[in-house]
Amino acid sequence: MAQRELKICLLGDTGVGKSSIVWRFVEDSFDPNINPTIGASFMTKTVQYQNELHKFLIWDTAGQERFRTLAPMYYRGSAAAIIVYDITKEDSFQALKNWVKELRQHGPPNIVVAIAGNKCDLSDAREVLEKDAKDYADSIHAIFVETSAKNAINIHEVFIEISQQIPVLDAGEGTAGKGFKLHRQPSETRTCC
Ligand SMILES: Nc1nc2c(ncn2[C@@H]2O[C@H](COP(=O)(O)OP(=O)(O)OP(=O)(O)O)[C@@H](O)[C@H]2O)c(=O)[nH]1
Numbered sequence: 354m355a356q357r358e359l360k361i362c363l364l365g366d367t368g369v370g371k372s373s374i375v376w377r378f379v380e381d382s383f384d385p386n387i388n389p390t391i392g393a394s395f396m397t398k399t400v401q402y403q404n405e406l407h408k409f410l411i412w413d414t415a416g417q418e419r420f421r422t423l424a425p426m427y428y429r430g431s432a433a434a435i436i437v438y439d440i441t442k443e444d445s446f447q448a449l450k451n452w453v454k455e456l457r458q459h460g461p462p463n464i465v466v467a468i469a470g471n472k473c474d475l476s477d478a479r480e481v482l483e484k485d486a487k488d489y490a491d492s493i494h495a496i497f498v499e500t501s502a503k504n505a506i507n508i509h510e511v512f513i514e515i516s517q518q519i520p521v522l523d524a525g526e527g528t529a530g531k532g533f534k535l536h537r538q539p540s541e542t543r544t545c546c
Contacts (some may be wrong), residue, residue, distance in 0.1 A: 365437035367416030373502035
């Protein structure tokens with residue numbers, strides 16, 4: 354079975370739920386007391402999609418201001434970025450727009466961008482309208498979803514949607530910022546790393 358490798362990074366303000374999204378995707382768990390990320394953390398997950406294995410190589414960056422200068426190290430080598438905001442914090446949506454600008458200026462030219470409005474389980478405290486965020490995402494040709502790491506809403510879906518938008522490469526082309534690398538594998542499969 355063919356295996357594709359996809360390098361992906363998560364960006365966004367501290368506390369919006371980047372690590373929680375990754376934990377939900379990779380481990381299917383949620384920790385209400387999760388610690389802020391220091392620097393960055395790396396995880397992988399392989400999922401079977403139709404007749405292929407998709408191996409996600411995920412860099413979860415730290416949102417605290419003191420780590421901001423590290424982010425280019427992670428997005429420069431990525432084929433896709435999930436930029437996360439918290440639907441209950443308007444400030445985090447404005448910060449997301451700055452991340453989009455930075456990626457456009459300094460990121461890989463063809464990077465796939467997905468915008469995730471996280472904590473949609475807290476809609477009573479909503480500060481960012483879904484329509485406003487969707488309109489913005491459309492204007493920059495980004496994928497858009499509202500997610501809840503807590504309630505496992507749209508987490509798997511956003512990763513699969515990203516994988517659909519990454520162009521397939523030949524095995525010799527390298528991966529930095531260019532999407533999937535295609536490997537042929539023996540017939541044995543794993544559904545999770
Ligand atoms: N209600 C709710 N809380 C969430 C959700 N996702 C994350 N949280 C909580 O939000 C807080 C911050 O989550 P993190 O995943 O650490 O956020 P982060 O963006 O990785 O933060 P940094 O590592 O500092 O960049 C934690 O208390 C989480 O439990 C969600 O979908 N719903």
